Amino acid sequence: MNRKSLGGLIVLNVVLLLALGLLTFTPEPAAAQLGGRAGDYVMVAGATPGRTEATVYITDMNNGLMMAVQYDQNRKIVQPTGFRNIGADFAEGGGR
Numbered sequence: 001m002n003r004k005s006l007g008g009l010i011v012l013n014v015v016l017l018l019a020l021g022l023l024t025f026t027p028e029p030a031a032a033q034l035g036g037r038a039g040d041y042v043m044v045a046g047a048t049p050g051r052t053e054a055t056v057y058i059t060d061m062n063n064g065l066m067m068a069v070q071y072d073q074n075r076k077i078v079q080p081t082g083f084r085n086i087g088a089d090f091a092e093g094g095g096r
Contacts (some may be wrong), residue, residue: 001005008024015095024046039062040060040061040062041058041059041060041061042058042059042061043051043056043057043058043059044056044057044058048070051070053070053071053072053073054069054070055068055069055070056070059086063087064086064087064088064090065083065084065085065086065087066083066084066085067080067082067083067084068080068081068082068083069081
């Protein structure tokens with residue numbers, strides 16, 4: 001291998017290393033708005049007043065739908081307890 005091809009390989013490696021670093025350390029855009037990527041779901045657990053079971057809120061970021069579920073310990077099933085179209089709520093503007 002001569003000096004010219006060795007220098008070319010070194011330059012190529014530096015360029016590839018910079019590209020890898022750029023892709024690795026560039027943050028992904030925030031998915032706080034509706035219309036995320038396919039299969040984007042957000043799950044949050046929270047206490048429910050007057051109930052011993054915690055509620056899990058599952059939000060479909062693509063369709064703007066939210067569902068609340070709780071685990072029924074007596075029947076040993078996950079039971080939906082509420083549904084909301086938050087996309088429509090955002091479209092209305094909230095009105096606070």
